[in-house]
Amino acid sequence: MRVGIIGAGFFGFHIARQLERRYPGIDIEMFEKEAAPLTGAGTTNQCRLHMGFHYPRSGYTIYQSIMGFDRFVEEYGEHLHDVPDNLYAVRRDGLVSVDEYLAVMDAFHLRYETLVPSQRLFRVPDEIGVVLRVPEKSIDVRHLRATLASRVQARVRLGTRVDEVDAARGLLRSGADVHGPFDYIVNASYTDPNLGLPAPLRFAVKWELAALVLARTSLPADAAVTIMDGDFVSVYPAYGGMHTLSSVLHTPVRRYAEHAALVADYARRHELAARTGSAAAIVRHVAQHLRLEHRTRDVWVTAKTKLATDMGDSRVTEVRRHERLFSVLCGKIDAVFEASDTILQEMTWPSLGDWRQASAIPASARDVSSLTT
Numbered sequence: 001m002r003v004g005i006i007g008a009g010f011f012g013f014h015i016a017r018q019l020e021r022r023y024p025g026i027d028i029e030m031f032e033k034e035a036a037p038l039t040g041a042g043t044t045n046q047c048r049l050h051m052g053f054h055y056p057r058s059g060y061t062i063y064q065s066i067m068g069f070d071r072f073v074e075e076y077g078e079h080l081h082d083v084p085d086n087l088y089a090v091r092r093d094g095l096v097s098v099d100e101y102l103a104v105m106d107a108f109h110l111r112y113e114t115l116v117p118s119q120r121l122f123r124v125p126d127e128i129g130v131v132l133r134v135p136e137k138s139i140d141v142r143h144l145r146a147t148l149a150s151r152v153q154a155r156v157r158l159g160t161r162v163d164e165v166d167a168a169r170g171l172l173r174s175g176a177d178v179h180g181p182f183d184y185i186v187n188a189s190y191t192d193p194n195l196g197l198p199a200p201l202r203f204a205v206k207w208e209l210a211a212l213v214l215a216r217t218s219l220p221a222d223a224a225v226t227i228m229d230g231d232f233v234s235v236y237p238a239y240g241g242m243h244t245l246s247s248v249l250h251t252p253v254r255r256y257a258e259h260a261a262l263v264a265d266y267a268r269r270h271e272l273a274a275r276t277g278s279a280a281a282i283v284r285h286v287a288q289h290l291r292l293e294h295r296t297r298d299v300w301v302t303a304k305t306k307l308a309t310d311m312g313d314s315r316v317t318e319v320r321r322h323e324r325l326f327s328v329l330c331g332k333i334d335a336v337f338e339a340s341d342t343i344l345q346e347m348t349w350p351s352l353g354d355w356r357q358a359s360a361i362p363a364s365a366r367d368v369s370s371l372t373t
């Protein structure tokens, strides 16, 4: 079986690995527009292995995080750190009330301890209704980047942007080159989930350039603070004793309704973030809420894909299929199993086009059909 994967990011490598396990000898080719793999959101994010505490307004995002959490720990545990003081502070004036927040977390049977907001950490403790200490972990994205690619056999074509997908024939076009045919194509590009999908199947998405400040802070290396739920801030362990600082108000550098506009800006994303003063604004916003010393070490600027409605701050993962193409809307990192499970399951079922050409039906699907006829 030949599979082409668009995007050599975390989702792309994970899916390649799961396919190689299921189909030993499978021939996978990955296509990556950048000159190196793993430079996108998969390795420049807030490093939070979610359980759901961040998403009180999106039950399905919580559900996917819960379902993925233990599997992520089992599969990628060596890249994770415990965060013994992982605090979620729920504001009295947030988008959900303290009672609503706790009711949602309880409904999902999430475990937490409640604490009194400390004056040493919060500038105005009275604004905080409750503080929860939660068992979410942090992902060491630097370690992940160093080892992930070595775990798969797939060939990675770097500097190769996929411009077009022919889902019926299993072909990919990059500039003047056509690659394939592939039995299946997986679009794990994160920022371009609609590539090759017909209009009725397209995801309704929008984009932003997002900035995070990577800093050494006065917070202990294994502590995190997230203020919920609204235009607030969070500080989360990254790697090497550093934290990422983010602000709901200032992390978005620029917003886009069209994918082409994001692509046009991507190469100068750091320049744009510098021009808008995003890093300084994030640091100021964090300082308004938390008593924290910090020294900035780097500023990450990454493209983010969101649902166009932003309803409930949903970050769900979903796979849509069109002929030989599986397209992934990437949500939270631990929901990557949602994507790989769906693709592996669906691959045992031929597409409509494949029913018409029985020779293209994978062996596993032929086995199933012989049992049922």
Ligand SMILES: Cc1cc2nc3c(=O)[nH]c(=O)nc-3n(C[C@H](O)[C@H](O)[C@H](O)COP(=O)(O)OP(=O)(O)OC[C@H]3O[C@@H](n4cnc5c(N)ncnc54)[C@H](O)[C@@H]3O)c2cc1C
Pocket: 006, 007, 008, 009, 010, 011, 012, 031, 032, 033, 034, 037, 038, 039, 040, 041, 042, 043, 044, 045, 046, 047, 048, 049, 050, 160, 161, 162, 163, 188, 189, 190, 191, 192, 210, 211, 212, 302, 303, 304, 305, 330, 331, 332, 333, 334
């Ligand atoms: C600022 C920020 C913070 C986040 N924080 C968290 C967090 O703390 N926890 C969490 O679970 N999730 C978080 N997320 C979400 C998470 O990072 C993403 O959902 C996930 O990483 C996306 O999948 P990926 O890792 O494969 O994406 P990427 O790493 O972006 O990989 C996609 C790859 O596809 C390539 N590509 C794109 N288009 C093409 C094309 N046409 N042809 C060829 N190659 C292409 C890109 O160059 C890239 O290498 C965050 C996202 C952002 C932006």
